[in-house]
Amino acid sequence: MKAPPLLQATDLRVAYGKIEALYGVNLQVEPGSIVSVIGPNGAGKTTLLAALMGVLPLSGGRVEFAGRDVSKLSVEVRVAQGLSLVPERRELFGELSVEDNLRLGAFARLRRGERNAAGDLESIYARFPRLKDRRRQFAATLSGGERQMLAIGRALMARPKLLMLDEPSLGLAPLITREILHIVAELRDTGVAILLIEQNARAALQISDLGYVLETGEVALQGSATELANDPRVIESYLGLRSATPVAQT
């Protein structure tokens, strides 16, 4: 008997008014694995994560998380159950300090009365030493890479079982991108499952266990990350001639 997946999306549908953005997407994430979703712009990748998080309402289908149907639950309740999203725009609290941003990341836990949440600050600082140097600065003063680290750190403060990352490398220099993806791979080893959306398909598939290719609101292909990386259609559309160029290129 196999353990049930951590996240199971069944026939997921989302519509903006009358325009459907997702037509019946099925997706699974196993505990402790990294799953990548790749695909062209406008395929509905960001919509998919927003729908899984509850930021966007579903027009059909359902989301099960940790064995519970969470389709009707609010964003806040999903956060409390261990689902976290680092959105494309980071959505930090610019006029609060780095440390306050992190502390608020544990809001759901602190509200439940978990007093040890403050101790997690140190482990976040250990993972992102640069945030420690800047702990008293306003989040708005950080560089792009630091902002992404803060966004990930803030999400980790909630101790998620599943961390969803929307384009973590967007707007970052190749070196920082590699650093961030390296940290993502490390997080998996601490037991956090990751659902990753990434423009840099090659780098994403390199650290992933499974991959999905999303095209115009539907899953076009799915398989293990190595299968996808060697699939001729994927190579042509998403990896392209870059297969000859160095990995970190974005």
Added chain:
Amino acid sequence: MNTDIALWMVQDGVVTGAIYGLMALALVLVFAVTRVIFVPQGEFVSMAGLTLGTLQLGQTPGTVYLLVGGGLLVAAVEMVQAARLGLLRQRLPRLILAWIILPVAMAMLVVWLAPHKLGSWVEMALTLGLIVPVGPMLYRIAYRPLANASVLVLFIVSMAVHYALTGIELAMFGGEGLRTNAISDWVLGSGSMKIGAQSIWVVSASVACMVVLWFFFERSLYGKALRATAINRVGARLVGISTDLAGRTAFLLAAAIGALSGLLMSPITTVYFDSGLMIGLKGFVGAILGGMVSYPLAVLGAVGVGLLESFSSFWASAYKETIVFTLLIPVLLWRSLTARHLVAEDEEE
């Protein structure tokens, strides 16, 4: 004008300015967190003044019906929503406790204690207990269902809430004004330079309230959560701060600040059922001076409004309101010339 009169007017201006300052704080708070321009803020002031006045006469204030009625309405709205989500059975016990049992218990306590005239402090505590819960109730009934509407729609709702509350106040307290007893009647100083105890109460309580708010926003988790919601609503939801919780807390604070202002002000001025609008609007002018975002500037602006009003009532008393509101025009012109980005942000939402 001689120095004595000037000093007296400064004192008068600072005392009313302190009340306007509290209004301005509440308005900035509610706007930052919920984007609601809370026109009825002053209604908490008049309601608190009239409730305290009625209690001091040994009668039961009409506010008990407002509290119980509001509670029942919220309970009904919440039950319908819970039933739609299929969570009625889980939520029912808490709903009944929070919105029916507690308000009824508070109302019964007031009905029981009112005829005994237990003195200023008890009566003030009862007044706060009756009025503060009305804040979150208003949020739940009038604003929460429209939480994603535009600033303009929310403003129109505020106008409606203002008229509704003024009407309810007329029904509860009648058209007669009330003035409450001063907390203490000693006078500081002598001769021409006298400072009434109530003035000192007003200013020191306002300052204390501002210090408490400062600590709340700088030090406490919930204060930080409110600021986070004001800065980035999406980010706040993603860390588990619900818009609903933030809205309720903001309205709770606004009602508490309003009710406290009413307790402080009612011994100085006679309060009528419709006194609230003017007090709220003066605070609003102060808040505008602070750009609706800065707390210290809003308070300074409001104290400035108090001083301006005090001096203009000496030189041109017929025009005192005109002068205060005319001040808005140059300020708004200057603001709209310097703060383009605020408009852009608003359109984005």
